[in-house]
Each structure stands twice: as C-alpha cells, then as structure tokens.
Amino acid sequence: MRNVIFLTGEDMLDVDMPIVKEMNASNSNQFNITWMVVLRGYGWFKEDEINTFCKQNNVNLILLEQLGKLKNPLSIFFHIKVLKILKKLNPDVIYDSFAGTPFLHFLRPLFLSKEKFVIAIHDVVQHYKMKNYMARTFYNNFLMKTYDNFHIFSENQLKIFNEKFKNKKTFCTPLYLKDFGELKENNRITDKKITYFLFFGIIRPNKGLDFLIEAANTLGKRYDNFHVVVAGKCDEWEVYDKQIERPEQFTLKIGNVETDEVPDLLSGTHFLVLPYRDVTQSGVLLTSYNYNIPIIASELEWFTEYIEDGSTGYLFESENAAELAKKMEICINLDEVGYDSLVDNLKTFIAKAINIKDITQEYAKFFETVNIDSK
Known part of the structure; x- marks a missing residue:
C-alpha cells in the first residue's frame, strides 16, 4: 500500500x-x-x-x-x-x-x-x-x-x-463537478416568461464581462423579457458599471460570493454566460453543470470539449459581442419545451463525460x- x-x-x-x-x-x-x-x-x-x-x-x-x-x-x-x-x-x-x-x-x-x-x-x-x-x-x-x-x-x-x-x-x-449544496426548490425558476442569464465568479479582464454587457445593451433595445445577474468580486467595477445602458435589466451582486449563496444564484437562472477571452478550465462551468444549468460560452478550445453547440448549450465567436447577442436571443425565444430538451441533453452528456x-x-x-x- x-x-x-x-x-x-x-x-x-x-x-x-x-x-x-x-x-x-x-x-x-x-x-x-x-x-x-x-x-x-x-x-x-x-x-x-x-x-x-x-x-x-x-x-x-x-x-x-x-x-x-x-x-x-x-x-x-x-x-x-x-x-x-x-x-x-x-x-x-x-x-x-x-x-x-x-x-x-x-x-x-x-x-x-x-x-x-x-x-x-x-x-x-x-x-x-x-x-x-x-x-x-x-x-x-x-x-x-x-x-x-x-x-x-x-x-x-x-x-x-x-x-x-x-x-x-x-x-x-x-x-x-463542484457541489455547493442543494438547490432550494421553492426558489427554482419553473417558467421562461423572463429569461435569466448569470455571470458568476471573480471578475477579471480575461473573463470578458464587457462582451456580455454590450450584448445585453443591444438586446435591450428590442426585448424586455430577459434579465442579467452579475455576481462576483471585482477590483475595478466602475469600468464595467459605466458600460451598462439599462440598469433595470441587471441585478448586481459585486463582492465575495459565499459558498452557501451559490445554490440560490443558480436556482434563479436559466443560462450561465462565460464570454471569456481565454480559458484553461472553468470551475464555474463545472459548478453550473452540477446543477444542470446550460451555458453560453466563447468558442474556445476547452469550452468546445464541454459544450455541444445547440444541443447542450451554445458557443459563439470569442470576443464578438454581436454573436453573443444572437445566441442570447435564441435563448430568450426558446420555449419551455425547448429549454427542457437542452437540459436533458446536458444531463446525458454530464453522466458520460464527467x-x-x-x-x-x-x-x-x-x-x-x-x-x-x-x-
């Protein structure tokens, strides 16, 4: 031994x-x-x-x-x-x-x-x-x-x-997969009248939050049935805050996210968005997958190992806010049957690959x- x-x-x-x-x-x-x-x-x-x-x-x-x-x-x-x-x-x-x-x-x-x-x-x-x-x-x-x-x-x-x-x-x-405790079922979103997008984790330049804000600004001119939640610590938040054109479509939780807060964050979202400029691996992705939350991510090599575009989630051209907006628009217009199918595909992938x-x-x-x- x-x-x-x-x-x-x-x-x-x-x-x-x-x-x-x-x-x-x-x-x-x-x-x-x-x-x-x-x-x-x-x-x-x-x-x-x-x-x-x-x-x-x-x-x-x-x-x-x-x-x-x-x-x-x-x-x-x-x-x-x-x-x-x-x-x-x-x-x-x-x-x-x-x-x-x-x-x-x-x-x-x-x-x-x-x-x-x-x-x-x-x-x-x-x-x-x-x-x-x-x-x-x-x-x-x-x-x-x-x-x-x-x-x-x-x-x-x-x-x-x-x-x-x-x-x-x-x-x-x-x-x-990263497990931070059980989701609270009474907080879980059960419909798609409003589509919720989550950006979660330490906010650094390589994470590309600026692309998500730009995409949300574009979509906000045509849609009012979506909402973006941003949660995480950031040393230069004022840079991002100035970019937001429609604050009413954002919920901001800037600061440390405690481990016991993570399940509530994920129970209140439909999609995690990872608009990264570069990636080696992502603990946030694996946290999201632990709770069967589909992801929209940059089409970077590591993400392509974990996301099947249109089947388990969505990929978009890296550093292209217009392409991210198109994928978010697909998600906004996805009905509950289509969303449930996406989640089922994701569960099957996770069981085989992780x-x-x-x-x-x-x-x-x-x-x-x-x-x-x-x-």
Missing part, C-alpha cells in the same frame, strides 16, 4: 475535495491517503466544514493555517513547517495543488526528493492581463522545469505543456507509476 498526501491550498479545496473522498473510499486497499489542507483565511471554506467532511468520509486530515500575504518574507517559516511535516510523514507520493508560492519549492531540495511530487498545473500559460502575471509565469515555469510528474486538467493545456516541456510524465483528467470513478482511476493509475524509492 502506498502512502499518498494530497497537499491542497484553500483556493483548490473544491477541486480536490471530491477526489480525496472518492479515492479514499474506492482505493482504500491501494492507497493510504492523508489530506493536508492549508487555509489562508479567504472564508470560502471554514475549519468546521473541513473537519466535518473528513470525519464523515474517514479521511485523515492535517489542517494548517497560513496567515499574512504570500510575499511576506516571514511566510518562509510556514513553508519550512510544511516541508518538515512532509519529511516526517515520508509519503510515497505528494500530490501538490498548493504550489507553495513563493518559497516552498525553492526550499524543497533541503527536505524531500522531487521524484515524490506530482504537481497539479491548471494554467500552463497565464491568463490575459492576470494580476502578478510575470511572477506567476516565473514560478509556474520554475515548477514545470524542475519537476517530472504532472497533472494537467485539459487536452488543450496538455498539448501546450508537451510543446514547452519534453520528457515529462503527465496524466490528464478534467475537474469534477464521471468521478473514471477520473479518480486516472489518479490511481498515475500514482502507481511515481517513484517511491527516492530518498
């Missing part, structure tokens, strides 16, 4: 949580799993929630708290603490989605062999106008050059990775190949 540690930062908790649960339940004779969680105080997940989850699923848990900004030089002592714990546990495999920016992996050679690590890489290339773009690129490239074992989350990112880095061992599986047992078996097969003889 191999000892495996999942090292997870708070921003990746919802990614690793279903995998840890399923692997711990289905591969208990193959792996002894410990979940090492680092909370940063974001508030997305509370300590009690994680403790309860692990007790209910018999998961071994090590819970740590890292306070202060990442760039604070004193964070080096926290990273040394993490490395000392890992060295003492002496696992065969360390699956790392924490990354330990900026010190952990520069210090790692003093404590552990690199052969034990499987590095989770979500963005082989950083997003358009991403905050701290240069620092993120430098650290990610350092990880990808230094280590040998990687988890890549989509075929398009794997292709880019293989072009940049040769002779690396990889496995490629998608993210699993299966937790198939996903975790890919983890298990790869973990068996990781070198366990390193010192």
Whole structure:
C-alpha cells in the first residue's frame, strides 16, 4: 500500500475535495491517503466544514493555517513547517495543488526528493492581463522545469505543456463537478416568461464581462423579457458599471460570493454566460453543470470539449459581442419545451463525460507509476 498526501491550498479545496473522498473510499486497499489542507483565511471554506467532511468520509486530515500575504518574507517559516511535516510523514507520493508560492519549492531540495511530487498545473500559460502575471509565469515555469510528474486538467493545456516541456510524465483528467449544496426548490425558476442569464465568479479582464454587457445593451433595445445577474468580486467595477445602458435589466451582486449563496444564484437562472477571452478550465462551468444549468460560452478550445453547440448549450465567436447577442436571443425565444430538451441533453452528456470513478482511476493509475524509492 502506498502512502499518498494530497497537499491542497484553500483556493483548490473544491477541486480536490471530491477526489480525496472518492479515492479514499474506492482505493482504500491501494492507497493510504492523508489530506493536508492549508487555509489562508479567504472564508470560502471554514475549519468546521473541513473537519466535518473528513470525519464523515474517514479521511485523515492535517489542517494548517497560513496567515499574512504570500510575499511576506516571514511566510518562509510556514513553508519550512510544511516541508518538515512532509519529511516526517515520508509519503510515497505528494500530490501538490498548493504550489507553495513563493518559497516552498525553492526550499524543497533541503527536505524531500522531487521524484515524490506530482504537481497539479491548471494554467500552463497565464491568463490575459492576470494580476502578478510575470511572477506567476516565473514560478509556474520554475515548477514545470524542475519537476517530472504532472497533472494537467485539459487536452488543450496538455498539448501546450508537451510543446514547452519534453520528457515529462503527465496524466490528464478534467475537474469534477463542484457541489455547493442543494438547490432550494421553492426558489427554482419553473417558467421562461423572463429569461435569466448569470455571470458568476471573480471578475477579471480575461473573463470578458464587457462582451456580455454590450450584448445585453443591444438586446435591450428590442426585448424586455430577459434579465442579467452579475455576481462576483471585482477590483475595478466602475469600468464595467459605466458600460451598462439599462440598469433595470441587471441585478448586481459585486463582492465575495459565499459558498452557501451559490445554490440560490443558480436556482434563479436559466443560462450561465462565460464570454471569456481565454480559458484553461472553468470551475464555474463545472459548478453550473452540477446543477444542470446550460451555458453560453466563447468558442474556445476547452469550452468546445464541454459544450455541444445547440444541443447542450451554445458557443459563439470569442470576443464578438454581436454573436453573443444572437445566441442570447435564441435563448430568450426558446420555449419551455425547448429549454427542457437542452437540459436533458446536458444531463446525458454530464453522466458520460464527467464521471468521478473514471477520473479518480486516472489518479490511481498515475500514482502507481511515481517513484517511491527516492530518498
């Protein structure tokens, strides 16, 4: 039996949580799993929630708290603490989605062999106008050059990775559906007298909210039976706010969205809109799919893996607000029978393409190949 540690930062908790649960339940004779969680105080997940989850699923848990900004030089002592714990546990495999920016992996050679690590890489290339773009690129490239074992989350990112880095061992599986609790049925929209569109998640330039606003402005000149909800944190909201021509057709929830608010947001919408300029993968898409909400998205490579245009959702030419408006117009004019058919098609696709047992078996097969003889 191999000892495996999942090292997870708070921003990746919802990614690793279903995998840890399923692997711990289905591969208990193959792996002894410990979940090492680092909370940063974001508030997305509370300590009690994680403790309860692990007790209910018999998961071994090590819970740590890292306070202060990442760039604070004193964070080096926290990273040394993490490395000392890992060295003492002496696992065969360390699956790392924490990354330990900026010190952990520069210090790692003093404590552990690199052969034990499987590095989770979500963005082989950083997003358009991403905050701290240069620092993120430098650290990610350092990880990808230094280590040998990687988890890549989509075929398009794997292709880019293989072009940049040769002779690396990889496995490629998608993210699993993200569950934030049950929908409240009394809040669920049951008709399409008004079509509701939702933009949800941290608002950054690469997310293309400006295209959705422009499309809504165009449609608002001819339709009054649709509504756009925008929910998420934004550092420069005034830039987007000035673009909205018909405020009465928008509901704005600008700020942090708590995890327990997510089901209510999705129960009140017909379509999630993802007008991104670029994408590697999207947790928001997988949250929407968990609740069987169809999506309108830019025709980017990762989205085309998950959306069948006109069957399970709609795709439009990236960075083209006029084309987005045309797809939104189709949705506005879609009757309840047509919408229900779209949802049924989506449910069928999800059942085939995003299966937790198939996903975790890919983890298990790869973990068996990781070198366990390193010192």
